[in-house]
Amino acid sequence: MSQSYIIKAEIPSGTMIDNRYIIQKLLGQGGLGRTYLAYDTRRFNEACVLKEFAPTGSGENALEKCRNLFKREARILHQLAHPQIPRFLACFEGDGRLFLVQEFVDGKTYSFVLRERQDLEETFSEIEVIQWLKSLLPVLGYIHQHNIIHRDISPDNIMLPDGENLPVLIDFGVGKQIANLNENTTPDHMSFVGKMSLVGKVGYAPREQISLGLCSPSSDLYALGVTAVVLLTGRDPSFLMDQYSLEWRWRSYTKVTNDFARVLEKLLADTPKQRYQSSKEVLTDLERLGQFQVMGSSTVLDFPSTVIEQKSQPTFTTRQPHYQYPQTTASSARSSYSQQQYPVIEPQPQPQPQQSSLNPAFIQRCQQELAYYIGPIASLVVEEILEQTPQISPYQFIEFLAREIPDASAGVEFRKHLFS
Template identity: 80%
Template sequence: MSQSFLIKPEIASGTMIDNRYIIQQLLGHGGLGRTYLAFDTRRFNEACVLKEFAPTGSGENALEKCRNLFKREAKILHHLEHPQIPRFLACFEGDGRLFLVQEFVDGKTYSALLRERQNQGRAFSEGEVIQWLKNLLPVLEYVHQHNIIHRDISPDNIMLPEGKNLPVLIDFGVGKQIADLNEGSNAYHMTFVGKMSLVGKVGYAPREQISLGLCSPSSDLYALGVTAVVLLTGRDPSFLMDQYSLEWRWHFYTNVSNDFAQVLDKLLADTPKQRYQSSKQVLAELQRLGQPQVIPQSTILDLPTTVIANPSQAGARGYSHNQDPETIVSSPISSSQKQQTPEIKPQTQPQQSSLNPAFIQRCQQELAYYIGPIASLVVEETLAETPHVSPYQFVEFLAAEIADAAAAFEFRKRLFS
């Protein structure tokens, strides 16, 4: 085969390939080739996707690499049978070209869906993204159980089929089989891919994948986390990361619950060891979101606590910032003590704050980043004492609860940037 194999021109619409597939239009192209919409004349002109492998380059080494990638993807797709992954239909070589045939997904990518939201001045809500993650994580778990890492998760490679509500994971052209994933003794086992086969979209792929060619299931989870915050904020990853510290600053552009923010931050951890190691772990965390934390009765009886009938009335500033408000419980009171306990009259309803509820929630979330769960009590007490405080004064009161001056300055900046 000649070297011209690597530089074939784009296939024109109407061209019949392999005496079977009629090219309709070009769907996309990248470093490894082109993707076409085609009709299968042997299946009543059923729509399908024809993926041509034609990476740019020259020489026998490039040709052999192209063949190996082609065979690898065909083998990967052949073993994947999941309703949220396009079916593999065929593979062949013809006219000096390599082709894969896959099921056509009639729908929109999440990039397109996000653009539609942005045109309306909004992005995806917290509830929508949580459900989206719950729908996608089982697919990723299935892929990883088959010793495959997708390595190119982004809004462009996730689709929502027309008339359906389950997302579909597409484009396994950069999939990478990993050996003994479930049998290795190292919980953080990773596979070296090699610089010549580095793939993944900058901004979505983690540092170890882009810089070192290392990938693991946590690499896919990182990219899934990036995609989630992009859908939440409507902003490109380059806008969500500090260019100097390389720390994620997605919190600036959206308001989500503290618990969900912690899940996203762990997905986006820079070090693979600090991330979730499996999709099951993430799913378990998402299932617990919003569920009350119940302390067993036996644990309560063993706690040497002070009786506090209502923690919110105790005054947040009287507690240590490291104290967990969930451990503030009422200790058992004997019948004789109950008789001596004066009746507590109900307090009058506190005045309604003039501040925007969304702004209050964001202040609480940002304060919790610095002082922990006690932030909710601090916010509650501040609002009770000064219900008609201005936004600036409110932030100043909260900043005073942060011991470190630099951290207090950063807190103010994050709220008014």
């Protein structure tokens, strides 16, 4: 990977990327790259988000981290199909840059919504936050059932789409795919994945995640609880925690019922064992709060002029992921969250890049054929197989690719096309 990933400047408005996407404007910028609003000329100029991965640091470590995050987010987004998670549309490399393409969510982050409230000397009410939690907890339950931990939940990474009622969870760039359950895992470790990179927003991520790199579904629930008290109080987490005892002192900044306070305190428990272990547990306790069963036919949730109808959570069909990750089986992905165990994962050494012995035109044709069956994730599948087995024969290469196609008959068809 060349140094061009570091020195590339912001892409000007009006630039055509990959002969398809027209850059409209810069949406955001951080240490690992930029996010652009773009129009997809092959989909009637539909708005989309181009996420460019390009670290601002230097050296091989920064470059490798950038590429790993690019692959990680592409894999995670590819297997998720939920109405409250932006759709993954494509991934590609062009002009010395790495790009992910996602559905564009036209709306505001909850950080922005909270600032609007504060300008009016208001914050979110107890009823609003309860409804907000009920809307987001099923999303967390969904990603946890797919063995994914978000690890970066905060008001910046939750959006309220314009004209919509349900919040949307965004930015899976530091999300983590967890290995399949291990029958020998002890109860004391069943919720944890160890020795990860230390990621997460300080103040929102729990102590074990920031200090040790350990995270679990309960750490996502902790961050959701912190976000909830921030919406209630309008204060940064640093103001809500005692600097000497490191205990939460958020209740003095807002008024909530004791029953709801107990739910929040359990979400914010410092010890993972004392927290809720699943979204379902939190939802069960929220439903038991009798005073919030029904208060008229609607409840204000986002803006003073917007009303949210209290409806049951929407149902949808889960898309079976095409690309199966190492140590993750279809049965473990389908197993209920309450039965899952999360073993410690040792970091795997990165393979040294080697030159492939296959003809580039042949590789491109294989990738195009594979993309027909499994979509844009095909480029990453091809890349990883070549990295792991650079001296692979054409026959073996086709066989490896065919195994990534979930449907057996489609795999046979794929082989026939390429062997012919």
